[in-house]
Amino acid sequence: MKYEMIFLDRDGTLNPDPGYIAALADFRFYPFTLPALEKLKEFSFCIVTNQSGVGRGIIDPDRLEDIHRYIRSQFEQHGLDLKQIYVCTDHPDRATPRRKPGTGMFLEAAREFGLDLRNCIMIGDAVSDILAGQSLGMDTMLVQTGLGKETLPQLVQPPTFVVKNLLEGASLLASRTD
Numbered sequence: 001m002k003y004e005m006i007f008l009d010r011d012g013t014l015n016p017d018p019g020y021i022a023a024l025a026d027f028r029f030y031p032f033t034l035p036a037l038e039k040l041k042e043f044s045f046c047i048v049t050n051q052s053g054v055g056r057g058i059i060d061p062d063r064l065e066d067i068h069r070y071i072r073s074q075f076e077q078h079g080l081d082l083k084q085i086y087v088c089t090d091h092p093d094r095a096t097p098r099r100k101p102g103t104g105m106f107l108e109a110a111r112e113f114g115l116d117l118r119n120c121i122m123i124g125d126a127v128s129d130i131l132a133g134q135s136l137g138m139d140t141m142l143v144q145t146g147l148g149k150e151t152l153p154q155l156v157q158p159p160t161f162v163v164k165n166l167l168e169g170a171s172l173l174a175s176r177t178d
């Protein structure tokens with residue numbers, strides 16, 4: 001199946017998550033991330049990321065933008081169609097429906113790109129990623145990097161796919177012909 005959009009979580013999915021990455025110098029992709037996504041070049045991507053560090057006053061929004069400018073440039077250099085990076089900066093105590101597991105960022109993407117979310121997939125490492133996807137009828141893929149190993153036993157409804165990391169997940173999606 002050709003997904004209309006592949007939604008990607010950021011921390012723990014694309015990059016190691018030491019907690020509140022506040023500067024570009026502290027950001028790095030997993031070594032397999034860009035090669036993994038290159039297997040999925042015929043797809044389009046959106047990144048959907050909770051960054052409560054901004055709401056907590058730990059991350060400067062301008063530094064966050066530095067990181068996202070770098071991410072966009074790396075996707076572009078690797079020929080990857082990154083449509084948008086959706087960021088929710090809400091503090092968890094004052095969360096709006098944009099903060100995952102809320103669905104706000106996905107609904108924005110659906111409006112912006114005319115998507116049927118039931119024909120999309122969410123890939124992430126946290127309970128909030130999988131719950132957001134499930135509540136919208138999306139396929140879901142749990143990567144067992146970041147929080148992934150702790151996430152699996154917490155899920156009531158299993159994800160569509162459980163994989164070791166994004167590379168295994170991308171290989172799986174690239175090999176599917178149904």
Ligand SMILES: [Mg+2]
Pocket residue numbers: 009010011012013124125126146
């Ligand atoms: Mg994550």
